[in-house]
Amino acid sequence: xxxxxxxxxxxxxxxxxxxxxxxxxxxxxxxxxxxxxxxxxxxxxxxxxxxxxxxxxxxxxxxxxxxxxxxxxxxxxxxxxxxxxxxxxxxxxxxxxxxxxxxxxxxxxxxxxxxxxx
Amino acid sequence: xxxxxxxxxxxxxxxxxxxxxxxxxxxxxxxxxxxxxxxxxxxxxxxxxxxxxxxxxxxxxxxxxxxxxxxxxxxxxxxxxxxxxxxxxxxxxxxxxxxxxxxxxxxxxxxxxxxxxxxxxxxxxxxxxxxxxxxxxxxxxxxxxxxxxxxxxxxxxxxxxxxxxxxxxxxxxxxxxxxxxxxxxxxxxxxxxxxxxxxxxxxxxxxxxxxxxxxxxxxxxxxxxxxxxxxxxxxxxxxxxxxxxxxxxxxxxxxxxxxxxxxxxxxxxxxxxxxxxxxxxxxxxxxxxxxxxxxxxxxxxxxxxxxxxxxxxxxxxxxxxxxxxxxxxxxxxxxxxxxxxxxxxxxxxxxxxxxxxxxxxxxxxxxxx
Numbered sequence: 061x062x063x064x065x066x067x068x069x070x071x072x073x074x075x076x077x078x079x080x081x082x083x084x085x086x087x088x089x090x091x092x093x094x095x096x097x098x099x100x101x102x103x104x105x106x107x108x109x110x111x112x113x114x115x116x117x118x119x120x121x122x123x124x125x126x127x128x129x130x131x132x133x134x135x136x137x138x139x140x141x142x143x144x145x146x147x148x149x150x151x152x153x154x155x156x157x158x159x160x161x162x163x164x165x166x167x168x169x170x171x172x173x174x175x176x177x178x
Numbered sequence: 179x180x181x182x183x184x185x186x187x188x189x190x191x192x193x194x195x196x197x198x199x200x201x202x203x204x205x206x207x208x209x210x211x212x213x214x215x216x217x218x219x220x221x222x223x224x225x226x227x228x229x230x231x232x233x234x235x236x237x238x239x240x241x242x243x244x245x246x247x248x249x250x251x252x253x254x255x256x257x258x259x260x261x262x263x264x265x266x267x268x269x270x271x272x273x274x275x276x277x278x279x280x281x282x283x284x285x286x287x288x289x290x291x292x293x294x295x296x297x298x299x300x301x302x303x304x305x306x307x308x309x310x311x312x313x314x315x316x317x318x319x320x321x322x323x324x325x326x327x328x329x330x331x332x333x334x335x336x337x338x339x340x341x342x343x344x345x346x347x348x349x350x351x352x353x354x355x356x357x358x359x360x361x362x363x364x365x366x367x368x369x370x371x372x373x374x375x376x377x378x379x380x381x382x383x384x385x386x387x388x389x390x391x392x393x394x395x396x397x398x399x400x401x402x403x404x405x406x407x408x409x410x411x412x413x414x415x416x417x418x419x420x421x422x423x424x425x426x427x428x429x430x431x432x433x434x435x436x437x438x439x440x441x442x443x444x445x446x447x448x449x450x451x452x453x454x455x456x457x458x459x460x461x462x463x464x465x466x467x468x469x470x471x472x473x474x475x476x477x478x479x480x481x482x483x484x485x486x487x488x489x490x491x492x493x494x495x496x497x498x499x500x501x502x503x504x505x506x507x508x509x510x511x512x513x514x515x516x517x518x519x520x521x522x523x524x525x526x527x528x529x530x531x532x533x534x535x536x537x538x539x540x541x542x543x544x545x546x547x
Contacts, residue, residue: 093285093287121500124245125281128242
């Protein structure tokens, strides 16, 4: 894993009260699909990401609710494979190790075959 | 007109046919998503607001956009949009009142690109001066977007007139909600149809027809059987309504988002009408999607049950609706403390076999005696 969007959620830079308000208006939970997509596209492009693993988080409707469309757009914009898995920030019963293994294996296979130029 | 004839007009209010009628008349239709939108603004601009609360349809195309755990109300709104059911509408206004509503707007832009998405971003801390200013800024954004999408123009004079029309409708609907359960002629399915048709029919027509109904009902046979208060987001499941009627359970009052919650609060008819709308939103409450640290909704339900002499409370839990789930425990405890029997039934726009809910209602009926 080379990148995650979460870092932005905890890293604010501001100088005054108005700046703080502006910073909080841009947290990953408060932005539209396009802004959220572009943040991720920038991350992928800046460090040469080869694949995207998406956590569909049962307890986070705000992110997971438009994740399928956003993931498609990121995959197209960056030319990378996208795979999702189910989980939950709160309830481990929503996570299936077998599903996760299969999905990650699938993603790895696509990434490897692309690297090998197959 | 006789009571039955009037009720049949409400039951026959078909949104697709009405939309076609408005379009044939050269009028522009603006869709309004749950739970609250500034309909008065849409009406004042000469546009026809039509409520979209989804439908009992099989979700197929919308699955491209949503994980399974987003409620079927918003999923079926997108499903219908993708199927072309809303074709001809000039815009859709979607408020930011829950996480699912926040994402439906984002998905809408790509799933139904032919109908512009107009966001209405509401404040949750709505009663403070900042909250009212935030709501007003949201209304101004809606006005700008509607002007761009429809070419219609906004004026404060026109909004003042629309507020009066909506306040009159609110008053009539409050009276209907109070009185409908007293008459044998109004079944649970009829009651639901009167509320549902309000989202499709022109407000002025709806007000006049409900008034006519209330006048026609006077002196007709009183209802009998145990009364219930319904609560939840939606209470329009044909199977559940038919079961209530079959069991002789009367809906004597409701705290349903698609029903009475729409009509509890009026806007002031004096001063700047946009300020009046922001003030109205600040004054609204007792609703799962409106912040209330004291959770007065539970007291409202208990109080309503007592005032109406209801024998029980029917909590209709829309599947995957977190705000309602959060309120449920508080309501359950409040009803238990007051000695009011409560039944929780999960409802979903995807229910194919309502047998479980029907059995639960049968047991509840026996419990109420």
